Amino acid sequence: MTKHIIETVTFRLKDGVKPADFAKSATAMNAYVSGCTGFIARRLSYNADGLWIEHIEWQDMDAAKAAAAGIGAPEGNRPFLSAIDGPTVTMTHTELEVSVN
Template sequence: MAKTIEIVTFRLAEGVTEEAFIAETKTMEREFLGKLQGFIDRDTGKSADGGWIVVLHWASAEDAQASMNKFVDAPGTKAFTACLDMSTFQMVRYTLEDFYKLEANVSV
């Protein structure tokens, strides 16, 4: 099984503040996402024009799909999903082909 990268882009629903969204994100990460098999980590970022991106890393494509199957009906994800403008929601999964991490003590 190959590691999987999941990239999600969206905009916030009308009336949802960034602070409310980040609060719901943190709750969902700790109460739902972090407890799922194969979850590695998740980054959330915002562009200058108000678009959002979430990058998730999974142990496998199967783990990523299993999370989505659970996410849809989980009570702990409803408030998070309500923050999103679902008409702008896009998700793509990729198989990890290369990984590079700069070591902390590297000198040139």
């Protein structure tokens, strides 16, 4: 059985971007993410120091890679992507071992 993949992305926002405005653009991206084949769940959070953490659960690595490859195409994703300070982005993919809902 193939284990689900957890995509973890950490990043900071560009100077001047307000968290509330960014959260609206993140919500607008839900249509893209949830429409991708293999999507299971998405969570986005941030701490007091301005570090954002996004967790997306995918059915498998192929689904995660396909979603990442197409993320820049939809115009509705651009406000979200353009608010992120690119050099601060880190992305990892790990196999889900334990999950409780």
